[in-house]
Amino acid sequence: MSSFPPGVLATIRHALVLNLVHSHRRFGDNLPACDLYPDIIRSLKWVHSQDPKAADDVVWGALEHVAGHEGGPDPEAAARCLSFSLTRHTPPFEAWSEDQADRFVAAARVGS
Numbered sequence: 001m002s003s004f005p006p007g008v009l010a011t012i013r014h015a016l017v018l019n020l021v022h023s024h025r026r027f028g029d030n031l032p033a034c035d036l037y038p039d040i041i042r043s044l045k046w047v048h049s050q051d052p053k054a055a056d057d058v059v060w061g062a063l064e065h066v067a068g069h070e071g072g073p074d075p076e077a078a079a080r081c082l083s084f085s086l087t088r089h090t091p092p093f094e095a096w097s098e099d100q101a102d103r104f105v106a107a108a109r110v111g112s
Contacts, residue, residue: 004047009058012043016062016082017069023081024073036085045086045093048104059108079105 019036027033048055059082066078073081086101096104 004050004054009047009054012040012047013058013061013065015040016044016058017065020062020066020078020081021069021072024077025071029073029077029080032084034081034084035088036081038088038090041085041088042090042093045090045096049093055104056108056111059105060111063109075109079109 016036019040023034023036044055044058047058063075063078063082066072067075072078083098083101083105086096086104087098089095
């Protein structure tokens, strides 16, 4: 059972979906340009620091929703963009290594 206040995880998931779709519409699959908003990445890293399974669920739900969003990226492009963005320094959280970001996103995609 999550100890997060009601609505927090859904809000982060919703913000992530909108940011992924917006970024894709503006920049396509251009990874340096698709860098997601730092506040959303910071929020996701905070959730991960408190409950990695909850963070997996947020990402899984976001990627599932993006897949059905008209004009949104395909799940693979969305995953690449998210993974790339997790490698950015978002105080108070350090930048994740490419390997750490890729492993996290890959695990979330399979719903682990």
